[in-house]
Amino acid sequence: MSSNRKLEPSSLSLNDLPWQIRYSNERCTLCGQCTAVCPVKAIELSVFRKRRIKTSVNKNKDHSNQYDTFYGIQQKTQVENACIGCAMCTMACPNDAITPVKNPGLDRLKFHINQKGIPRRRGGRRNSSFSVLDRIKFTRISMLTDPALDAGRHEFEMRTLLGRVLPPEENMKRLKEKGWIPPVREIYPLMIGGMSFGALSPTMWEGLQMGVAYLNEELGMPVRISTGEGGCPPRLLRSRFLKYVILQIASGYFGWDEIIHAIPHMKEDPCAIEIKYGQGAKPGDGGLLMWHKVNKLIAAIRGVPQGISLPSPPTHQTQYSIEESVAKMILSMSMAWGFRVPVYPKISASSTSLAVLNNLTRNDFASGLAIDGEDGGTGAAYTVSMDHMGHPIASCIRDNYLNLTKIGKQNEIPIFAGGGIGKNGNLAANAAALIMLGASGIQIGKYAMQAAAGCVGTEEDRCNVCNVGICPKGITSQDPRLYRRLDPEDVAQRIVDLFLAFDTELKKIVAPLGRSTSLPIGMSDALGIDDYAAAERLSIKYVV
Amino acid sequence: MCRLFALTSEDPVSPMLAIKALDVMKEGHDGSGVGILLQDLGGPFEEMKDAPILSGIFSEKGIRRLDLFMMDQGFLTKYKISLKIPKKTIEGIPRRDLYLIRAYELPEDWDNLDQEEISKRLMMMRLKIREMGEEKKDMIVFSFWPDTIMIKEIGDPMQLAEYLGLDRKELNARIIMAQGRQNTNYAINLYACHPFFIRGYCTMTNGENTAFTPIKDFLSSRDFPGYMGYQSDSEVFAHILHYSMVGLDLGLDAYKHVITPLQEDDLQQHPDAQFLSHLKRSCRPLIIDGPNCIIGTLPDHSLFMVQDRKKLRPGVVGGKPGFFGFSSEICGLDAVIPDRDKTKDIQPMHIDTAIVSPDRQEVKICRQTESLNLPL
Numbered sequence: 064m065s066s067n068r069k070l071e072p073s074s075l076s077l078n079d080l081p082w083q084i085r086y087s088n089e090r091c092t093l094c095g096q097c098t099a100v101c102p103v104k105a106i107e108l109s110v111f112r113k114r115r116i117k118t119s120v121n122k123n124k125d126h127s128n129q130y131d132t133f134y135g136i137q138q139k140t141q142v143e144n145a146c147i148g149c150a151m152c153t154m155a156c157p158n159d160a161i162t163p164v165k166n167p168g169l170d171r172l173k174f175h176i177n178q179k180g181i182p183r184r185r186g187g188r189r190n191s192s193f194s195v196l197d198r199i200k201f202t203r204i205s206m207l208t209d210p211a212l213d214a215g216r217h218e219f220e221m222r223t224l225l226g227r228v229l230p231p232e233e234n235m236k237r238l239k240e241k242g243w244i245p246p247v248r249e250i251y252p253l254m255i256g257g258m259s260f261g262a263l264s265p266t267m268w269e270g271l272q273m274g275v276a277y278l279n280e281e282l283g284m285p286v287r288i289s290t291g292e293g294g295c296p297p298r299l300l301r302s303r304f305l306k307y308v309i310l311q312i313a314s315g316y317f318g319w320d321e322i323i324h325a326i327p328h329m330k331e332d333p334c335a336i337e338i339k340y341g342q343g344a345k346p347g348d349g350g351l352l353m354w355h356k357v358n359k360l361i362a363a364i365r366g367v368p369q370g371i372s373l374p375s376p377p378t379h380q381t382q383y384s385i386e387e388s389v390a391k392m393i394l395s396m397s398m399a400w401g402f403r404v405p406v407y408p409k410i411s412a413s414s415t416s417l418a419v420l421n422n423l424t425r426n427d428f429a430s431g432l433a434i435d436g437e438d439g440g441t442g443a444a445y446t447v448s449m450d451h452m453g454h455p456i457a458s459c460i461r462d463n464y465l466n467l468t469k470i471g472k473q474n475e476i477p478i479f480a481g482g483g484i485g486k487n488g489n490l491a492a493n494a495a496a497l498i499m500l501g502a503s504g505i506q507i508g509k510y511a512m513q514a515a516a517g518c519v520g521t522e523e524d525r526c527n528v529c530n531v532g533i534c535p536k537g538i539t540s541q542d543p544r545l546y547r548r549l550d551p552e553d554v555a556q557r558i559v560d561l562f563l564a565f566d567t568e569l570k571k572i573v574a575p576l577g578r579s580t581s582l583p584i585g586m587s588d589a590l591g592i593d594d595y596a597a598a599e600r601l602s603i604k605y606v607v
Numbered sequence: 608m609c610r611l612f613a614l615t616s617e618d619p620v621s622p623m624l625a626i627k628a629l630d631v632m633k634e635g636h637d638g639s640g641v642g643i644l645l646q647d648l649g650g651p652f653e654e655m656k657d658a659p660i661l662s663g664i665f666s667e668k669g670i671r672r673l674d675l676f677m678m679d680q681g682f683l684t685k686y687k688i689s690l691k692i693p694k695k696t697i698e699g700i701p702r703r704d705l706y707l708i709r710a711y712e713l714p715e716d717w718d719n720l721d722q723e724e725i726s727k728r729l730m731m732m733r734l735k736i737r738e739m740g741e742e743k744k745d746m747i748v749f750s751f752w753p754d755t756i757m758i759k760e761i762g763d764p765m766q767l768a769e770y771l772g773l774d775r776k777e778l779n780a781r782i783i784m785a786q787g788r789q790n791t792n793y794a795i796n797l798y799a800c801h802p803f804f805i806r807g808y809c810t811m812t813n814g815e816n817t818a819f820t821p822i823k824d825f826l827s828s829r830d831f832p833g834y835m836g837y838q839s840d841s842e843v844f845a846h847i848l849h850y851s852m853v854g855l856d857l858g859l860d861a862y863k864h865v866i867t868p869l870q871e872d873d874l875q876q877h878p879d880a881q882f883l884s885h886l887k888r889s890c891r892p893l894i895i896d897g898p899n900c901i902i903g904t905l906p907d908h909s910l911f912m913v914q915d916r917k918k919l920r921p922g923v924v925g926g927k928p929g930f931f932g933f934s935s936e937i938c939g940l941d942a943v944i945p946d947r948d949k950t951k952d953i954q955p956m957h958i959d960t961a962i963v964s965p966d967r968q969e970v971k972i973c974r975q976t977e978s979l980n981l982p983l
Binding site for chain 1: 854867897
């Protein structure tokens, strides 16, 4: 701009942007790869004019003015083109000439991402890397009082139960009288949480499913995956692999017409039905698939028209109370599969979670409760929901587990924890801590995307454009030019890597605690934390 | 690590036999305490099999409070053994006023009660006395049950036995369980001392229980008043035994399936696979993770030993018809039953339950892979 030009309120300088492009004109070959790959068109090829002034102390000599022109990369400062820090330019550059750098100061962009009165929407997670789970240590190490076990050579049975487990007296009674015993699945304690076909690209979804099938069929690890709310491809519904899949139903009921019609053709029952009432990333808000991603395939699977945004209502519209929502829906779903399939709700962590749990304890058909903490991820949500709404997972799981312990139902309704587990890369440690606080199992989403597909999103607000279908890695895009970057076979391989590594790390945690024959659910005496208030709150040891 | 010794004999024998076994296994415990259970009693108690016997430690004040309480409840003393304590204090053994072993006559208004109700009331009375004692620190009660005596104290087993005069002729029994304690806690609480007793079921254990907290939480939430205490992580083994046999009406052969269920592949091969997988699931919080060797006795005077899934603790069973010993170490057996056929000694492994039934003729090994005697 010129110094005498009028400024608009949202005219920003590079210094106002959260990510700034560092560019070396000396190394650049002007190949154009970076500008082509940038998902938000934050950079462009520009012509720069440079004036050179030649002066001399000799007053008789001529003074001259010379204008040079050179070409290079320039960063745009418009709000809609603000760099997202994904660093695809760096990845594409053959000469390491370009990289985005986080603005070390306070960026001003966030005051302006509400043009035309629309608040910022994005994908990703809460932008905070703090994790109380990372501070929890495992302090009860067996050494001489009882021998530590060998994580590499000992036999382990790290399995959990998904389903309503009857109290022993009642279970034995019903067995004797040949009464109905609720279905229970014995599964691996780490599950892939609900990420829909639509939120994820076809290649990503296929990769996850292939990885899960391989883990089950070749490695004997009963890993389960939730579909998320977006239906399920018809071929999968009719295949034997359906038993590894948890079908999710949520308030939009997307894809359920197809699912219900496929029931008579199913070769296997699904592992379970997850009824999503809430999501940790945006508690109290419904699912959202923005129009950019609703292409022909997605529209067909979901049973909706193409090219329209699909906001699921915040609540299940056909029901108006917890009794209706929970009891009737669980019963209907159970009935649809002849009471052979566990049905459980997924809610966002909240100070009202206990009320839901108490309601479930009185419902014989409720098979568990999945609780998604504030650090959960999403494909699309309002930033305000993501950053400010929700409840941390650790204390929520602990409160719910202790409540079950108080009423003696800690083995009857398994609680599954999700949301930000492994957000800083410490997946096994975070998962083990939650299990010892009382979770029966762990659901991961973002971690799988990061580890298995190279998602670049971080808690520093990096990338986070999953909502608009321009995922530079092809993970959350429905644009074939983008999702072809991702090979489903590679994703499957990485899913297997992830689970095998997790399994070893989990053993490396439980073996020194002297545990191997059962998952140490509620073994809170093993835990310590260096924060007195947190220790008190979680009823674990305070250690310094 | 503690050391355990238990015996079952056709003829009543002195508890000194078990103490002798603990003494030869001294290298394995630090002499920080001893716990003894006598059941199927001989001597004067032979004639009063139905009279509940209160065992515990009392201060002068405590015994007065106890007497008042028992009279209030309508209990009259039928017989007692007074353990005379020498005047000279022995280092390491605390000075107590009274070690009580007293048999009571049941109140008349209990005459029409059925056995279940009597059992329940006896347990509730023991819990009440315990609560009263904890409040004023003047009473410690170990058991209140017919045909059962328990003695627990801090100190070296042999020194203690001599100090308390356990070789006296009135004290003998056909079932004896004794534990030499390794103190891994700094403060010694006698309620943390094995064996643990609940309504005729008794166990003692070698090793730590790494799954203690979830098991304790589960038992505490069963709405059964006797499932309490837990000053020791081993107390749960006695309560699980009671829960599986009384609460779930299972046989002793199922106990091991509760605490150390078979792994999935083995389970599917088992003749009672369906029953066992339901048992495994519904009793999941009762799975122990060892390392533990458990020796226990039942109301019918069967004696048994089980090992945890990993079999990380020593344990051997041997003897001759009419007399069998269960010991942490072979030297314990050698000390008590030197004339047995040692080739028949059995060291139960990870899927075994070794049982000597009340006829005391042989050691039966019940393998977890065999069919169960089910109440179905």
